Amino acid sequence: MRMELWSFIFSLNLFFAMNVVHSNSATTTTLLGNETDRMALLAFKDGITSDPLGALSSWNHTLHFCQWNGVTCGRRHQRVTVLNLSGENLLSGQTLVGTLSPAISNLTFLREIYLQQNSFSGQISQDIGRLFRLRHLNMRHNSLEGEIPSNLTHCRDLRFIELSYNEFTGKIPIQLSTLPKLSLLFLRQNNLTGSIPPQLGNVSSLISLNLRANSLVGHIPDDLARINNLKLIVLSGNLLSGTVPSSFYNNLSFLVGFVVTENQLHGTLPPNIGFSLPKLQYLLLAINQFTGKIPNSLSNVSSLELLDMGDNQFSGPVPENIGWARNLLIFELSYNYLGLGRADDLKFITSLTNCSNLNWLSIESNHFAGPLPNSVANLSTYLYWLSIGENQIYGNIPSQIGNLINLQHLGIYSTFITGSIPTSIGMLQNLQQLNLRNNSLSGKIPYSIGNITQLIDLNLGSNNLQGSIPLTLANCTKLLSLGFFGNKLGGTIPKQIIGLSSLSMALDLSQNFFTGSLPSEVGNLKILELLNVSQNKLSGEIPSTLANCKSMRELYMQGNTFRGDVSSVFTTLTSIEALDLSYNNFSGKIPKYLEGFKFLRYLNLSFNNFEGEVPEQGVFGNASAISVVGNDNLCGGVPELKLPTCPVLANDRRGKAHVSRVIIVVVSAVVCLIFLLCVPTSLYWIRKSRKKPSSLSSMEGRHLKVSYAELFKATDGFSSANLIGTGSYGSVYKGILSRIENVVAVKVLNLHLRGASKSFTAECNALRNIRHRNLVKILTSCSSIDFGGNDFKALVLEFMPNGSLEKWLHSKLDGQHQLGSLNFIKRLNIAIDIASAMDYLHHHCHTPIVHCDLKPSNIFLDEDMNAHVGDFGLAKFYPRIIQSSSEDQSSTNGLKGTIGYIAPGNNFINFHHPVYSQCV
Incomplete structure (x- = not known):
């Protein structure tokens, strides 16, 4: 998960706190109206090319313009003061389309413009500077382009500018720094370039500045620290470099949020940051090049909620009392150099038990050592993400891990953890991802794992687990990926498990001691992409039901004692890219139809009992992509394989030559007859095919290598x-x-x-x-x-x-x-x-x-x-994060890249805290 999402959330928090809700009701109809305003509104309407819901249908001559939808007039002078045609008031996807008429600048009494969540394109006219009474300008989520009008500087009463999620280019106008009442400036998600104007430091009224997701370069101006009332700075997703000015830490005592994720910043954090920024709630520094230690003073920031320092170069210990920041929701330290390799490296986890609302804890990929403390099981019951993999941690998984009842992701991988998997893990009924791979776990897989019916991804690979696969796992009908590779599991492969039709990503049972045949239920895996049963003790013939697995892209069966003729087994697996049947007892001829498998890039048939001629087309034409060694009765193939030439008897040659001559004569006659009879029909279908191209649904060339010349042609x-x-x-x-x-x-x-x-x-x-x-x-x-x-x-x-x-x-x-x-x-x-x-x-x-x-x-x-x-x-x-099932806890959605109207692709991440409730 990347924390730039939160920078967007913080801006919203202040936006909704300061925005004013305006009524769309029009004033009483009057015969007296200002003709200038009426004509300006009609000119605005003329710029609309699509109004699917008829939002402007009331804009006609039968009503006074003050009664038109989205128009509010002043009661005394009957002049337009508010224009509110926000797409948020319309149905999803049904927005106004058109350009922004320059005539809008004739509405000289206009104070507020709300045109967000529409499909306006083109540029904003410089004439907008004539609206000297303008206070609020909101045009976010459109397709506006060109430069931001510099004439906005004439709107001396302007307090709120929201132009995010457009296609504005050029630099941030320096002239904006002359607006004496500007408090919120939101320009995120555009194509702005250049540096941040230092002159913005003159806007003493500025409270929130959001420039996220542009292409800004250069240093963060030290001048911004002169804005004493500044509460929110969001600069993430740019190309900023250098260090954060020290004045930021010393002068901005009212700062609530500081978000600079995904830049090229470096430097260290001052030791006194927790004292100089006492109101800090959000400190997001991820994906930069910060170094040094995590300051102990951060423990004193009681208001701190989101702390993301991941993907940097921080080192040293984590403050043991970090849990004194009791309001922590997110604590992200992954991908750094933290830890001293000592037994007390994880002592800070015990202090985090004081954070009763902790949702997220990730310390993976660091240098932490020492035993995993049992206090992990006493962390907040609201915790839904716990990842501590790729460290030098040892000891056992706490037996009471089941206390974390809302956990959805548990990652304890690539460590030195030993012992068995606790049976209490079955209490984690909301768990969707369980990754315990590459440890030294032993014992049996607990039957209680079948209680985790929400599991999507289960990976227990590369351990020392023994026994059989518990049949209760068949209850996990949402599994997409299952990995038991590299253990000491034995017995037969349960048909209930290999028959889990939900499996679509991978089923990896390799490097174990499974015996018996491959169950026919393997045919239930119709959408599975990877099946690996290699390096076991499986035997028998491959079941014919394998033909149902038409989505299979990789199949590994090497290192068993499978037998039989495979000439008709794989005919339907036309999507296969890698096929390994080596070190088995397969016999018969190599299937010639494999020549036509256009995606096949790796084929290993070595050390079997195949015989006869090796094909030469398709994958067989690339000697580096196939292996057929260890099959003593093969011949032919491409020269690079260095196989003997296939013998042909003289009588066979004469017989074949005679037959060939007869076939040629007969076929030639038939072809001529068909040609004479079918020319008119052929011409008809040729014309039709040119008009209607064949469907790509049957095309098998999705991975063709194409050159620029081919695309040019x-x-x-x-x-x-x-x-x-x-x-x-x-x-x-x-x-x-x-x-x-x-x-x-x-x-x-x-x-x-x-x-x-x-x-x-x-x-x-x-x-x-x-x-x-x-x-x-x-x-x-x-x-x-x-x-x-x-x-x-x-x-x-x-x-x-x-x-x-x-x-x-x-x-x-x-x-x-x-x-x-x-x-x-x-x-x-x-x-x-x-x-x-x-x-x-x-x-x-x-x-x-x-x-x-x-x-x-x-x-x-x-x-x-x-x-x-x-x-x-x-x-x-993004890692999978789904709303807690607890009905007692209010939970709302954190949003990605949208405000108000929520596209289905963006409404994804859930948080359990009132700070996010204002984002819906």
Whole structure:
């Protein structure tokens, strides 16, 4: 989990505390009205190209403009004072689309503008500076671009500026520093560049400054420390460097939140930080290069709730009395150099038992040593994340670990923990991820583990566990991944376990002592991607039901005594990428159909009893990708295998030659006859196929290696005629790859844009290991150079004939379809498709994925109007965090990248504390 999410939450906390709720009710109708205001409003309406819910339907000549929806006038002078057309007041996805008319600047009595959560594009006119009475300006979550108007400096009464989640470019206007009453400045999630203006230090009224997720560079200005009343500073997700000015720690005594995650900052924390910043609630420093010790004085900050120092270079001990900060909710220290390698390194955990609301404790990947204290079991019952892996910790898992009844993630891996798995672990009925791999645990797997019915990921690999797999594990019907590898487990593989149809990621039983045959129930694993039963004592033939596992990508069966002919076993496993059957007793001929498996990249058939000719096509054409040694009766194959030539008898040659001549004569005659009879029909189907490309659902070339030249040719030189869309980081072209003769979508990244390469990597990482019918399939990628020697990156995606949902909701015609005419059933089906995709990403991936940019323009419709979620350029990987089941504890959602309107892809993380209740 990355704590930049919290910087967004903190801004909201102050925003809702200071924002004013305004009424939309209009004043009494009057015959007298200001014609200037009426004309300005009508000009604003003219800029709206789509109003799906008729929000502006009342804007007509039958009503006085003060009675129009979203318009509030002053009672005395009948002039417009508030314009509130926030998309938050409309249904999800039904927002206003258009440009912001410069005529809005004629509403000279305007005090408040609320246009957030819409789809306004284009620029904000510099004329907005004429609104000298303006106090609140809120246009977050639109598609506004260009530079932020510098003429806002004329709005001397301006107190609140919220322009987050747009596409503004350029530098932060220095002129904003002249606004004498400005208290909140929110510019997060844009494309702003340059440095933070030191002149902002002149805005003595500033309380909250949020510049998160831009491309700002340079140092943090020391001048900001002159703003004595500053309570919140959020600078995370930029490219800031240098050290934090010492004046920040000495002068900002009212500071509540300081968030600088994901930058390039370095330096140490002052020893007296806990005394100089006594009101501090949020200190988020993750993913930087901070060094030195954690100051002992932080223990004295009684208001401290969120402390994230992960992914830095902190060293030394953790303050033993850190638990004196009793309000701690999140304590994140992972990926540092903390600890002294001493027996008392974990003494601070005992003090954390004073933190009765602690939700999160992660100290993994440090240098902590010593025994794991039993006090771990006495931590807060609200704790849902506990990770202490990759340390030099020893001792036993506390027998009372079951006290942590709300725990959802428990990671004690890669340590020196010994002893048995406590039976009380079965009391953790909310647990979803249990990772105890790579320890020295012994004894049997407790039967009580079957009580944890919410388990999704169970990993007990690389221990010394003995006995059999408990049958109670069959109760865990939500398991996606199961790992028992590298133990001393024995007996037969229970059919109840290998038949868990929920398993989709991995089932790894390798390096144990399992005996008997592979149960036929293996056929229930229809969606499993990896099955590993290697290095056991399994025998018998492979069950024919294995053919049901059509999603299998990796299958490892080596090091057993399996036998039999496999010529017909794997015919349906066309998605297989790695297949290892070595060191068994398989016999018969090597299946020739494996030549046609386009994804197969590793094949090991060594040390069996295979015989006959080795194929030469497909994976067999790459000698480095296959191994057939130890099969004495094989012949042929590519020369690199150095196998003997297959013998052919003379009589066979003469007979085959005679038969060949007969076949050639007969086939030639038949072909000529068919050609003469079917030319008209062939021409008809050729024309039809050009009009309607074949579906990609049956295409098996998703991992083709494509070059820049091929993509250049496929898209006719990336011509504008083939351009089907543009996005934040590049353009999408329609093309036809000649090798597969299918229509594809080619997403070309504009690498000149900051963040484009990161977006390319994020989308590859997100899509390479996930498969779902409602996700846009990535067929392959290209990272190369173009004809001019410049870097080139592109993604080749499944083509969606019906385009994006955005076009269907907000356009009128596209030449073939009457867009915007989706009936209720179609809309419902699309909503179900999207919900299915989100459920898969959040709950059925090995590492949960948050889309972070779910909107109609990123939802695509195939030939049958099925919805597919695409564009994972902003996707984030998050540990699985789900709301506590306790009905007594109020719990609300922490949000990622949105305010008010909550996209399904963003409403993901839950927190148990009132500070988050204002974020819904």
